[in-house]
Each structure stands twice: as C-alpha cells, then as structure tokens.
Amino acid sequence: MKTIKKMRYNWEASVLGLMFQLNQKQKAKRRVKSGRNWKSEYLTPPLDIANKSKMLVARHILRGRHANERGKVAWVTSGAPAEFLKALGFYILYPENHAAICGTARVAEEISSEAENAGYSRDLCSYARTDIGSVLSGKTPIKTIPKPDILLVCTNICQTVLHWYRVLAHHFDVPLILIDAPFIYTEASDHSIEFIKRQIEEAIPLAEKIAGKSLDPQKFAEVINLSRDASMLWMQILDRCQHRPAPISAFDQFIQMAPIVEMRGEVETVDFYAEMLHEIDQRIAQGVGAVKNEKKRLLWDNLPIWYRLRYLAEFLGQHGIVIATSTYTNAWGELADLYDPEKPLESAARTYIYPMLNRGAGDKLAKMKRMIEDFHLDGVILHSDRSCKPYSIGQMDQRDRIIKDLEIPALLLEADHNDPRSYSEEQTTNRLESFVEGLGF
Amino acid sequence: MELTSAIPGRLETINTFKDDGGSVAAVFPIHYPRALLRAFDILPVEVWGPPGVDPSQGASQLQPYICSLVHNMLAFLKTGGLKITDYLIVPHTCDSLQGFGSILIDFVSPRQPVIPIYIPRGRRDSDVDFFAAEFAAIYTRLQEITSRSPSDEEIMGCILREEQADMLLAKLHKQRDGLPFSDLQYYRFIRTREYLPAENFSQLAQETLSQAGESQRNSGIPIILSGIVPEPMSLFETITDLGGMVVADDLAGCGRRLYPTGKSEEPFQRMAESIIHAPPDPTRGNSLQERLDHLLNLQNISGAKGVVFYNIKFCEPELFDLPILRKGLREAGVPSIPIEVDVNDPFSQQTITRLEAFLETIE
Numbered sequence: 001m002k003t004i005k006k007m008r009y010n011w012e013a014s015v016l017g018l019m020f021q022l023n024q025k026q027k028a029k030r031r032v033k034s035g036r037n038w039k040s041e042y043l044t045p046p047l048d049i050a051n052k053s054k055m056l057v058a059r060h061i062l063r064g065r066h067a068n069e070r071g072k073v074a075w076v077t078s079g080a081p082a083e084f085l086k087a088l089g090f091y092i093l094y095p096e097n098h099a100a101i102c103g104t105a106r107v108a109e110e111i112s113s114e115a116e117n118a119g120y121s122r123d124l125c126s127y128a129r130t131d132i133g134s135v136l137s138g139k140t141p142i143k144t145i146p147k148p149d150i151l152l153v154c155t156n157i158c159q160t161v162l163h164w165y166r167v168l169a170h171h172f173d174v175p176l177i178l179i180d181a182p183f184i185y186t187e188a189s190d191h192s193i194e195f196i197k198r199q200i201e202e203a204i205p206l207a208e209k210i211a212g213k214s215l216d217p218q219k220f221a222e223v224i225n226l227s228r229d230a231s232m233l234w235m236q237i238l239d240r241c242q243h244r245p246a247p248i249s250a251f252d253q254f255i256q257m258a259p260i261v262e263m264r265g266e267v268e269t270v271d272f273y274a275e276m277l278h279e280i281d282q283r284i285a286q287g288v289g290a291v292k293n294e295k296k297r298l299l300w301d302n303l304p305i306w307y308r309l310r311y312l313a314e315f316l317g318q319h320g321i322v323i324a325t326s327t328y329t330n331a332w333g334e335l336a337d338l339y340d341p342e343k344p345l346e347s348a349a350r351t352y353i354y355p356m357l358n359r360g361a362g363d364k365l366a367k368m369k370r371m372i373e374d375f376h377l378d379g380v381i382l383h384s385d386r387s388c389k390p391y392s393i394g395q396m397d398q399r400d401r402i403i404k405d406l407e408i409p410a411l412l413l414e415a416d417h418n419d420p421r422s423y424s425e426e427q428t429t430n431r432l433e434s435f436v437e438g439l440g441f
Numbered sequence: 442m443e444l445t446s447a448i449p450g451r452l453e454t455i456n457t458f459k460d461d462g463g464s465v466a467a468v469f470p471i472h473y474p475r476a477l478l479r480a481f482d483i484l485p486v487e488v489w490g491p492p493g494v495d496p497s498q499g500a501s502q503l504q505p506y507i508c509s510l511v512h513n514m515l516a517f518l519k520t521g522g523l524k525i526t527d528y529l530i531v532p533h534t535c536d537s538l539q540g541f542g543s544i545l546i547d548f549v550s551p552r553q554p555v556i557p558i559y560i561p562r563g564r565r566d567s568d569v570d571f572f573a574a575e576f577a578a579i580y581t582r583l584q585e586i587t588s589r590s591p592s593d594e595e596i597m598g599c600i601l602r603e604e605q606a607d608m609l610l611a612k613l614h615k616q617r618d619g620l621p622f623s624d625l626q627y628y629r630f631i632r633t634r635e636y637l638p639a640e641n642f643s644q645l646a647q648e649t650l651s652q653a654g655e656s657q658r659n660s661g662i663p664i665i666l667s668g669i670v671p672e673p674m675s676l677f678e679t680i681t682d683l684g685g686m687v688v689a690d691d692l693a694g695c696g697r698r699l700y701p702t703g704k705s706e707e708p709f710q711r712m713a714e715s716i717i718h719a720p721p722d723p724t725r726g727n728s729l730q731e732r733l734d735h736l737l738n739l740q741n742i743s744g745a746k747g748v749v750f751y752n753i754k755f756c757e758p759e760l761f762d763l764p765i766l767r768k769g770l771r772e773a774g775v776p777s778i779p780i781e782v783d784v785n786d787p788f789s790q791q792t793i794t795r796l797e798a799f800l801e802t803i804e
C-alpha cells in the first residue's frame with residue numbers, strides 16, 4: 001500500500017508537474033507564434049517565466065495532495081517565522097495564499113458563503129471566511145488541501161489571524177503555536193524582540209515532537225539562507241521597476257509573489273527569482289515596459305483586488321498608466337537584510353517584528369513617500385479594503401498627507417481583496433476615470 | 442434603593458481628583474495596569490465610546506467598516522470630550538484599537554501624551570514576563586513625564602488597593618441576586634469601577650454588600666449577557682421590559698475583568714499575572730474551548746436559560762468566536778441569540794422583537 005501511495009505521489013508531484021510545465025511551455029510558444037490569446041492592445045504579454053511560477057505553484061499543490069500520507073503538515077500565516085518548520089520537513093500551507101487562489105479563480109464568494117451559512121459574519125476578513133468555508137465544505141479550486149498537524153500563527157500582520165487560527169485549532173483539534181509580535185507604534189523595544197525570540201525557542205521543541213525529529217542547526221541555517229536569498233532577489237526585482245518604462249507592473253508582481261510567500265526557504269524559489277530577474281533585465285535592456293505606452297506611474301497600497309486584476313490592469317493600461325510598485329509586494333522583500341543564518345533566532349525575532357503591517361500608520365506614510373520619490377510616481381491608489389482593517393486604518397490620513405505634502409493625486413478606492421460582493425465595477429470605473437483625469441495628461 | 446444616585450459621576454470624580462493634585466488618564470478598552478497609573482497619582486478613567494457623541498467627527502479619519510466604539514472614541518477626543526484628561530492610554534486590544542492608537546500618535550497628535558500598551562495573547566510564562574517588561578517600560582515613560590519615581594512598596598500599596606476593589610467587584614457579581622438593584626442600576630453601579638478611585642469604589646461596594654440579603658430582584662427569565670460593553674445602557678431596561686433578567690455576564694468591560702490576585706511579590710510581575718489570568722477573553726487570545734467552558738460554567742452557576750451575544754458591528758474578536766460558542770452551547774442544551782448593534786443607534790423594533798421571541802422560547 002505504501003509503495004502504491006509513494007508511486008502515486010511521485011507521479012503527481014514529479015511526472016504530472018513536468019507534464020504541466022511542458023504543456024505550459026508549448027502553449028506559451030504557440031501564443032508567441034500566433035499572437036493569439038494575448039488580447040491586450042495596451043499591455044505587454046506576461047514574462048516567459050510566468051509559466052515556471054505556475055508550474056512551481058502547481059507542483060507545490062500536487063505535493064500537498066499526499067502531504068498527510070508522507071509527513072507532517074503545518075498551516076502557517078504569511079508573515080510567520082516558518083523557517084524552523086521548513087527545516088524540520090513540514091509541508092507548509094499558507095491559507096491566505098489558498099484563499100487568494102480562490103479569489104483569482106473567482107470561487108471565493110461561493111466558498112465563503114459556506115462559512116457565512118455556518119454563522120461567520122460577512123464583516124470578517126474575506127481570506128479567513130474563504131479558508132473557513134473551504135475547511136467546512138471541502139470546496140477548493142485545487143481539488144484538495146492537506147489537513148494540518150500543527151498551526152503556526154504570527155500576529156505581525158494582524159490580530160485577525162489569531163482569531164482565525166483559534167477557530168482552526170478548535171476545528172482540527174491540533175496544537176496552535178503562537179508567535180505574538182508586539183506592534184511597533186514608534187520603535188521596537190528590546191523586550192519585544194526578546195519576547196519573539198523566546199517564543200520561537202519555545203515553539204521548536206513542540207514542532208520537533210510533532211515532526212518526530214530534532215532540528216538540525218545546519219539545515220535551519222540553510223533554510224534561512226535560502227529565504228534571505230529569495231527575498232533579496234525579490235526586492236531587486238521590485239526595485240527594477242524604478243526604470244521607466246517599468247518592466248513589470250504591480251499586477252504582475254501580485255501573481256509572481258506566490259513562490260516567495262508559499263515556498264520560501266527552497267532552492268527552486270531562489271533559482272526562479274534569479275531567472276525572473278534575468279528576464280526583467282532583458283526587458284529593461286530592450287526598453288520593454290509592462291504597459292506598452294507608459295505615460296504615468298502609480299503606487300498601489302494594500303492587498304490586490306484578486307478577482308479584478310486583469311480588468312484593472314487593462315483599464316489603467318489603456319490610459320498608459322502602470323502601477324509600478326505596491327506596498328504589499330514590498331512586504332515580502334523589505335526585511336531581507338535582517339536575516340542572519342549565523343544568529344537564526346535573534347535575526348528571526350528582528351525580521352519578524354518589523355513587517356510594515358506591524359508598524360504604525362505614519363511609518364507606512366513615510367515609506368509610501370519614499371517609494372513615490374524612488375519610483376518617480378505620479379499618483380497613488382489606496383485600496384480601502386473593507387475586510388482588512390489593519391492595512392486600511394490610517395489610509396484616509398495617508399491620502400490627505402500625500403495630496404497635501406507631495407501635491408500629487410491620491411485615490412481611496414473602496415473594495416475588498418477577496419469578496420466581490422463588496423466591489424462595484426461601475427463605481428470603481430467612475431472613480432478611476434475621474435482620478436485619471438486628475439493625473440493631468 | 443437610592444445608592445446609585447448618590448454615586449459621583451465621571452466629571453465630578455475627575456474634578457475632585459484633580460483638585461487634590463492628581464492627574465487623569467483617559468483609558469481606552471480593555472485591559473491595563475490600574476495600580477501602575479495610581480502609583481504616579483494618575484486616575485484612570487475609562488472611555489467606552491461613549492455612545493451619544495456625534496460620530497461624524499471621526500468619519501474623516503476612519504472608514505465606515507471600523508466599529509462604532511472606535512469611531513466614537515475619536516469623535517469624542519476631537520470634539521474636546523477628553524480635554525480634561527492629561528494622558529491617553531491605548532491598550533492594544535484589537536486591530537481597530539491598534540489603528541486608533543497609531544492615528545493618534547502619527548496624525549492627530551493630541552496635547553496629551555499617548556501611551557500604548559501591548560497586551561500579550563497567551564497565558565505562558567513568556568507572556569507574563571513580556572507584560573511585566575511592558576509595564577516597566579511604561580513606568581520609565583511616566584517617570585520621564587512626571588519626574589516621579591514611585592518605589593516598589595508604593596506600587597505594591599496601589600496593587601493591594603486595586604486587588605481589594607477587584608475582590609469586592611467579584612463579590613458583587615456573585616451576590617448580584619441579593620442586591621437591591623434592577624439590572625440597569627446594578628450595571629450602573631459596577632461600572633463605576635471604570636472611573637472611581639479603587640478606595641472609593643471599595644467603600645461603596647462594602648456598603649452595598651452589607652445590604653445584600655436573600656434574592657431581592659424581581660424574577661425574570663434568567664440570561665447571560667456576552668459581548669464587549671452593554672451600551673447603550675437602555676439595553677437593560679429593554680431586557681427587563683421584555684421579562685428578562687441578567688444573572689451573569691461575559692462582557693469585556695465587566696465579567697471578563699474579574700481579575701484574580703497576582704502571586705508574585707514583584708509588582709510588575711504581579712500586575713501581569715493578574716490580567717493574564719482573568720476570565721477568558723478573545724482579545725487576550727484565550728482558546729475557544731476555554732471560552733466555551735467558562736460560559737457553560739457561568740450558566741451552571743447562575744441557572745441562566747440562555748445567552749445573549751450582544752455584539753458591536755465589525756467587532757472581529759467577538760464575531761470570530763460566535764459560531765463555535767453557539768454550537769457548543771447548543772450541544773449543551775443552552776440556547777443563544779446574537780444581536781448586533783451600533784452603539785449610536787437606539788434599539789430597532791426588529792431587535793426588540795427578536796429578543797422578545799428569544800426570551801419567550803427559553804422561558
């Protein structure tokens with residue numbers, strides 16, 4: 001039986017993965033040859049590497065199908081210090097990422113209704129609702145997701161995740177590891193950093209017990225190294241968008257960030273971003289931009305609107321507008337320098353207390369101002385995300401200060417990252433149209 | 442009984458305290474070290490909204506999907522409601538209060554120093570140690586601002602005074618049935634703990650408890666009230682009018698703050714232990730099982746026939762727990778009902794009808 005399962009696993013994870021990759025490559029070649037399928041007059045076709053990221057994600061998903069049979073599974077929040085779990089061999093699943101997949105596949109509404117029918121309010125984070133709905137109903141666009149043996153939650157992105165993971169812990173009856181990251185209003189105190197370090201130290205024995213093995217310090221350092229390398233490459237990729245025209249847009253970044261979130265600490269992830277950087281440099285050398293006729297450049301704040309990425313990219317693209325950068329995609333690269341494989345725990349504590357979402361609204365404003373300068377931006381769209389309160393509170397002041405201090409237009413756009421019921425295409429279009437007028441073409 | 446009308450109000454208490462040379466801190470929900478503030482001769486006066494302010498004043502800085510409590514806090518501050526206070530203390534209770542604190546510090550920049558407090562989300566030793574270190578940092582900050590340096594003994598004196606008040610508060614909860622109060626009077630009375638100096642509260646509590654006897658309350662359908670804060674307070678009149686009676690509560694501002702006495706002889710550690718070991722609270726990260734056990738225990742002791750979850754719209758800490766708590770209660774044969782409110786809105790007829798129907802079914 002075991003052998004059959006192993007064979008099935010290898011078949012799905014390797015052979016099917018490879019076939020998927022080949023299929024994608026051929027499709028891409030055919031697309032380039034015939035110019036078919038890429039309908040946009042305004043946008044450059046996606047990077048060639050896009051197929052590889054699809055393949056990486058697909059392979060990760062395929063591995064997940066048999067992860068419960070092959071080893072231990074951890075469900076982890078996107079900002080959590082997961083390197084020790086990775087080094088212990090856990091298969092890691094990020095429910096936020098899975099929810100985003102549901103969002104782009106446009107099934108989030110149907111899946112989150114399952115949670116709402118069970119009593120979860122529509123006012124809760126739509127990622128959480130999608131995930132809980134999926135857990136309760138088994139619905140997912142990726143066929144199946146493995147059950148967790150352990151949950152790791154870190155409050156460095158929001159407190160919502162703790163409320164959400166308490167629900168998961170109750171449902172699955174599995175241990176919940178909490179890494180509580182005190183919020184930084186002004187600066188991080190020593191006792192806060194010490195607190196995080198101690199929590200990671202205390203979490204390791206529990207994770208070891210569940211994994212049934214001890215943490216190998218060398219492996220741990222290796223994973224941290226790989227996380228750091230991938231994050232640094234990711235940051236370089238984002239910084240390349242300071243070029244005019246921007247070689248990729250924030251919409252491309254939203255899609256290509258999946259490996260840095262889901263597969264940090266893996267060799268393939270580092271290789272992938274190295275290749276991506278290379279292709280982006282080629283675009284820069286050839287003067288190719290994500291928007292064919294780039295005239296204006298914007299900053300995007302907050303999570304993407306997953307179910308309307310293409311529409312927004314097209315709408316802005318037809319006006320010659322590129323979203324050159326976003327606070328959201330930056331969050332996965334900005335702390336790369338803080339990783340130190342020589343001091344894994346100390347550096348993890350520092351790395352994981354500083355994400356932008358764990359810092360004050362004024363800090364985010366200062367960061368946005370720096371980005372506006374560095375990326376030569378003409379305006380800002382702040383996505384006021386109905387069900388992501390921590391990211392959205394403070395945006396009204398941020399918008400006002402940007403307009404006043406930098407004298408550039410800034411738009412507060414009401415929507416929701418995963419729930420299309422909180423989005424109105426008509427209203428969005430009207431608001432974007434007047435915003436575009438204000439950009440002064 | 443007329444005792445509640447003899448109790449000084451917030452403003453009177455603040456003025457008296459200030460006349461005696463003390464200063465006053467406006468404290469936002471929920472948990473904070475009262476004794477530490479008192480050691481610096483600062484009277485904590487809690488701000489739960491309040492309801493009834495013009496919320497539009499907060500609307501230019503807060504999106505409509507932020508809870509009405511936070512909207513009102515900002516509006517109250519901006520319209521001068523807190524100008525009598527000398528400090529603003531912002532516990533890190535939830536994402537919305539986190540954002541509120543951040544807006545105050547970064548954009549509103551009020552005259553008063555803003556002092557945030559991070560509340561750890563567990564009951565581990567590391568949480569207690571962190572919390573104690575957080576208090577030590579606040580001590581240093583207050584030391585810098587006030588140029589005072591209360592000794593360990595002085596802080597301990599304040600802790601013991603607060604512990605005495607907490608113990609009496611717990612007694613009031615336990616003996617509520619024998620007190621000569623209606624629900625509204627009872628909650629008005631115990632909520633004076635939100636602003637009265639501990640010693641004054643203790644004195645009033647002792648006087649009240651000395652009058653406690655056999656059950657003096659009108660009989661009604663016994664219920665537990667769960668949620669953040671019972672605002673608007675007219676809620677209690679509505680419950681009474683509909684034939685209900687609150688026999689126990691799991692309210693963040695009331696029953697979840699029946700702090701046990703800390704054990705340590707070290708003041709910061711002792712304050713930390715006391716808050717961390719208070720009854721389960723989602724804003725302190727306690728598990729759903731702990732919350733469910735606590736509710737079932739309350740039900741068992743009080744004989745309540747049902748639970749009313751009285752939630753403020755957009756309050757994630759409460760809303761996430763609701764389905765599992767309700768399911769657990771249902772499985773134990775305890776019916777419940779969720780009611781969602783905006784603290785600025787009067788009870789809608791629809792809410793009253795739902796509450797009435799609920800009380801009828803559990804009668």
Ligand code: SF4
Binds near residue numbers: 158161389391
């Ligand atoms: S509330 Fe916001 S930051 Fe938190 S999980 Fe949801 S989308 Fe992410």
Ligand code: SF4
Binds near residue numbers: 508535536755757
């Ligand atoms: S009502 Fe809920 S969301 Fe609002 S401040 Fe209180 S805990 Fe936070």
